[in-house]
Amino acid sequence: MEWFSLLEHIVFTVIVAGLVGIWLNEGWHGIARSTVVFLKTLPGIQQLIGVAVKSEVDSFVKSLREEGKTPKEKAKKRKPMVTLPKKGIPSDELRKEMAVAKRCEQDSHSGKIFAMVYTMEDDNFELQEEVFDMFSDKTILNDVDHDTLLKEFHHAFMHENALNPMFYPSLRRFETEVVSMGAAMLHGDENATGSLTSGGTESILMAIKTYRDRARKLHPGIKDPEMVAPITIHPAFEKAAHYFNVKMVHVPVGKDCKPDMAKYEKAITANTILLLGSAPHYCHGVVDPIEEISDLALKRGLPVHVDACFGGFMLPWVEKLGYPVPKFDFRVPGVMSLSADIHKYGYGAKGASIVVYRNPEIRKYQIFAYAGWPGGLFGSPSMAGTRPGGHIAASWAALKHLGEDGYMEKAKMLMATTEKLKNGIKKIPGLCILGDPVMTCFAVGASDSSVDMLAVADAMEDKGWKMERQQFPTSIHCSILPQHVGVEDQLISDFKEAAAKVKSGEVKSKPGASAMYGMLANIPDKALVNDVIVEFFSEIYRN
Template identity: 40%
Template sequence: MAIFSLLTQFRESANTFLSQFEPLTLVIAPILSLLIAGFLQSLISTVHENGLKSCLIASFMYLIKLVPGVKSYVDAEKQKVVDKMQAGNKSKRDNWRTELPATGFGSRVIEMMKEEKRKDAAWQGKCSGTVYIGGTEADDHFSLINEACSMFSHTNPLHLDVFQSVVHYEAEVVAMTAAMLGSKDKASGGQICGNMTSGGTESILLAVKSSRDYMRTKKGIKKPEMIIPVSAHSAYDKAAQYFNIKLWRVPVNNEYQADVKAIRRYINKNTILIVGSAPGFPHGIIDPIEELGKLAMSFGVCFHVDLCLGGFVLPFARKLGYPIPPFDFSVQGVTSISIDVHKYGLAPKGTSTVLYRNHEIRKHQFVAVTEWSGGLYVSPTIAGSRPGGLIAGAWAAMMSLGEEGYLENTRQIMDVSKKIQEGIKSIPELYVVGRPDMTIVAFASNVVDIFEVNDQMSSKGWHLNALQRPNSLHICLTLQHVSVADDFLKVLQDSVRTVKENPGPISGGLAPIYGAAGRMPDRGMVQELLVNFMDSSC
């Protein structure tokens, strides 16, 4: 805090100095004083938000780039990294179409698509998360949801007077999901409501937008802020940018959970929302939802729980006897929840649900337009037109599986999760990060470069998620992994042994890029690399 005190003292000294000049400074001094005060206030805020070290590094890099030739050199080096990240992709794009064919291909496009599909990675059982449907009945389930989607592919719930069927399905998906998450509990108040969305990110965006507008109505907050643990999903960063909300990321505790005391220190008169995850994406660990709920209630702010991953596992794991802490609307203080149906709900991709404790909050999600020449318009979600086929597919998935089906699926994936955890612990060079509560297992190493291990796994067809702070990997276990757990552990052990005996990145691997990003002190430069990579990929 010394830096803040020093800057404040400087501002006061400047004001004193300017006040000594007469009479010219009677006009100039107040202007200069305001400019200096504004600059210092902005500087103090920036340092407080990003940390002194990050600000000094960013300022140093900015000054260095002013030196003739340095900026062009830095840009050229960044492009080299982007080119390496894009290795192999540019040549593939050379034959991609850039305009419509003069004559349509008719039904032959199906054969063309089948040929293109063969180029996809062999994802069956070897991807972290990604595809959640698996097991002996996978083909039947795929056929069922595909038929349901096809049957309603022409529908659009925006026209609720025309396509009453999918409006009905959406209402039932929301109601069934809410029932899983405490809508029948007396503590919930019995008003749980919501809508289906395109995925977890849209569900989170809507919850943040609704919380912002609700708190503006309730408390008159015009400069909204939200507080999240560093383990919370990056969708909150999107929401902060889209909706002009200041975002505070707070370090987690030693158990990789949201630090309630640390979050409390960031709450102020502009706070609209705090966030918890059940579980967090990086390490599969449930935040202390009850404590966060009490905190939210004590300050009268909204509290969103991210159940995108855990929503279709935790309720059933609890029924199976697992010690799952409270995480849903039964917890007082929880105002909204996001839960993906297209993950462990085994619905088609592009289906999620956002739920609210009551209609008073959800009403702020809607956009109603009264002065458009096209007529009166109201839309519940970010999208206007929505694919009714996906809603029908989600309803079909939930109805076909039922509680019994989800209980059996949960039993299998929780069992394989325990097996993978024990297998990783048996590899001396590795350790499990934290204590996973669910079906995500993160692991790291103090002996070998974990990103080189990842490259070895990738070369053998396994696609895991690379994490940072700490550098680690995780596997999100699904029904796909039930039959291949032993193979995964063997390949992992072999990969660790290979890296230990032959340290150094393999040709074409991403370990050098991940390593460089982790060591790069200027996070703004890392951000530029990611943006440049995405810009050249689209």
């Protein structure tokens, strides 16, 4: 057994030499770090460390949750979820609640805060006091319109920063309640969690970052991650793919504007980390077959993210009104997350969106952490560092002010307008509605090859409308908003006249946006088209 003793001696010598080297370079701190790293490799130790860390954090967070609460709120038992109120809360009640929350926070002009807020010393303090007086419990307020309410809430928190969740407990509360209300609306349970972001693009970026990091941990063998999506998926996913080095694999769509599911399944490979779908996609207002995508995901052990940025705050109410809406949310078992924009049909202030996950374990991969900075421990749940408090407060106010009845009322009104417009346009010779849009948007295409939709767009703009041109196929996109109620007859009439003039040859597309779209559509090399787009943005923002 002499060879065994020799091996023991060699191993011991190597370990001692290694420890001495660490000590010489990093001191006892390095020895401790290396010991912890080694222990973490032993079976069961990582789980024990996780339990200990969670216990410490839970205790710390429990104390934080009490900050900013009134004695009455502290006495209440915490509910599993905060849901949208059945009936919208009057603005005067919300303003008073905001004032109470604001008074519980540290005044940035007291000279006792050393970070987060960078303001002047002149009239801001007087302005804050004026806001407090205006919103005080003793003041009798008149109810104001929705837009005015959002401006007041945004203004009251315009200088506050949610970067550090311990500085402003009211912002932390508003954000968690907004996410909870959105999650409940999308049929998430008490485990659903997420973040409020600056808009749909940031929500999408965070979702892709989450699943990339999740795959790195759970599937370290995947070196070139991919995600699969219909070609109609929003370009923000292309941006995310570019930023986070995840390859986008596109699936073509048919005449119904839905993906070919046989090709979708074929696009899934051993490198696939995520499947994507839209509810609806912006181009044509069509909801992708999320349940079929979910079936593929469950079969392959993959997560599904649904881009409901456009429809997340509209489709739930359209469904409740009795319109046919395919299932797209957490009722579908393979769906692990959704993104939904508050600043669209949530009627919040720009920019605000939520990204919601089925459970906290998935959301953890979204969070960025860095413990090595001399400036302190750093963590961030989103792309942004500074997180303006104004849009967080305004988002909370929007959801509370409208409530379920307010959203239902808006959806009913806009769906009636949408149906009237679609039915009217379908009757116009040469025009059609592309696909089967399910909510308050649609795309107008040509049912006759003699009708150039770019020329129709030009003719409509000559009448004062601002048209949004689309390609593959050429069409005109229409998102229906409250301001369109009452202009339906005029819009249908002008579409009819424009289509007739184009069909007869009286009107053709002219130099400008339509000419550019027409020219670029005929260039087969899309990399060259990308160069044109870059050059356009470079020039248009030049001083």
